[in-house]
Amino acid sequence: MTNKGLAIVAYITIIGWVVSYLEFKKRADKSALVNYHLGQSLGLIIVSFALGIAISVLAAIIPSLYFVSFIISGATLVLLLLGVVTANNEAMKPLPIIGKFFEGRFNFDGRIDAAKQ
Template sequence: MSNKTLAILSYITIIGWLVAYFNCKDQKTKSDVVTYHLEQGLGFFIVSIVLNIALSVITSLIPSLYFINLIGILLLIIWIIGIVNAANEEKKPLLLIGKMFEGKFGFLHQ
C-alpha cells in the first residue's frame, strides 16, 4: 500500500488503524506522514470513545441535556479534516485535539 493510503486508513475505524500500523511497521523506511497520522488517528479514537461515554452518562443522568450530544457533529468535522490532511499528505494537527497527541505514542516511532 502507498503511504497516502496508509495515512488515510489510519482514520477509518480501529481496524483500519491496525492495518495501517502493521503495514507501516513492516516497511523498511518508515514514512513520517504515516506515523504522524497514526498518532493523530489513535488520539482521535481515544478522545471520541471517552467523550461518547461521558456524554452517554451525562444524558442518562440528566435527560434534559440531550442537546450536548450534538458534540458528535464536531467529532465528525474533526474526523473529516484528519482524512483530508492525510489525503493531501500534510502533517497538520487535528482541530482542537491534535496538539495533545503529537509525539505521545512512542511505540509508533520504533
C-alpha cells in the same frame, strides 16, 4: 498500499487504524507521514471514546442533555474528515482543538528517541 493511503486509512474507524498500524509495522522504511497520522487518529479515537462515555453517563442522569451527544458526534466526524483531508494532502498538520495535545505523544516506528534516554 502507499504512505498516503495508510495515513488516510488510519482515520477510518478503529479497524482502519489497526490495518494501517500493522501495515506500517511490517515496512522496513517507516514514513514520518504515516507515523504522524497514526498518532493523530489514535488521539481522535481516544478523545471520542472518552467523550462518548462521559456524555452517555450524563445523558443517563439528565436526559435533556442527550442532544449534546449529537453535537459531540458531529464534531468528531468533522475532525475525522479534516484528518483525512490533511493526510490526503500529505501534510503533517495537527487536528484542530485536540491535535496539538497528541502531537509527538505516540511513536509507532519503534525507534527510541535519543533525547528521551
